[in-house]
Amino acid sequence: MAMTALGTSVLALLCEKPMHPYEMYRLMLDRHEDRIVKVRPGSLYHTVARLADASLVEAVGTDREGGRPERTTYRVTRAGREALRDWIAENLGAPVNEYPRFPLALGEAHNLPRAEAVALLRTRIDTLQADLDAAESLVSHAMTEVLEVHLLDSHYLMEMARAEIRWLTRLVERLETKELTWPSEDRL
Numbered sequence: 001m002a003m004t005a006l007g008t009s010v011l012a013l014l015c016e017k018p019m020h021p022y023e024m025y026r027l028m029l030d031r032h033e034d035r036i037v038k039v040r041p042g043s044l045y046h047t048v049a050r051l052a053d054a055s056l057v058e059a060v061g062t063d064r065e066g067g068r069p070e071r072t073t074y075r076v077t078r079a080g081r082e083a084l085r086d087w088i089a090e091n092l093g094a095p096v097n098e099y100p101r102f103p104l105a106l107g108e109a110h111n112l113p114r115a116e117a118v119a120l121l122r123t124r125i126d127t128l129q130a131d132l133d134a135a136e137s138l139v140s141h142a143m144t145e146v147l148e149v150h151l152l153d154s155h156y157l158m159e160m161a162r163a164e165i166r167w168l169t170r171l172v173e174r175l176e177t178k179e180l181t182w183p184s185e186d187r188l
Helices: 005-016 021-030 041-053 078-093 101-107 114-142 148-176 183-187
Strands: 057-063 071-076
Touching: 005 021, 005 041, 005 057, 005 071, 005 078, 021 041, 021 071, 041 057, 041 071, 071 078, 114 148
Parallel strands: none
Antiparallel strands: 057 071
């Protein structure tokens, strides 16, 4: 079975303790993991079912509270722990080119007028800064409720955002001072 990001998160959560999918969903939101893994209740239930079909997780019981639907609790199997370990080892040690769209747009930005490129880059910087401010607030609050080790991904993403903001700010300065040649100006 090909491991998805959501499947990896489910296995990791179940390594902490057995739980039902809704509990996993709430915990992922509480830890702000939805910023790095696309998670919806329906896709989470489907992922748990696929992991169970592959014997990476197993049901350990069901319970019902009041008029709520029955909830099945799952735990990770030995094969699930091994699959998680293999996925982490494969992805932690070696960079993988995920083909993000922004570097391509950046590499072709010279096809726009300089002023338009600068305006768009400033919009990106402002958006990144707003997202970073929100993330810093969320992580600060989350650190009062969860172990920091569960927030390493958020810390990494915030550092990457800071680096991108610094680099883009310098690029905008270079564009505004015309330190960089801009080919579309030569074609006009």
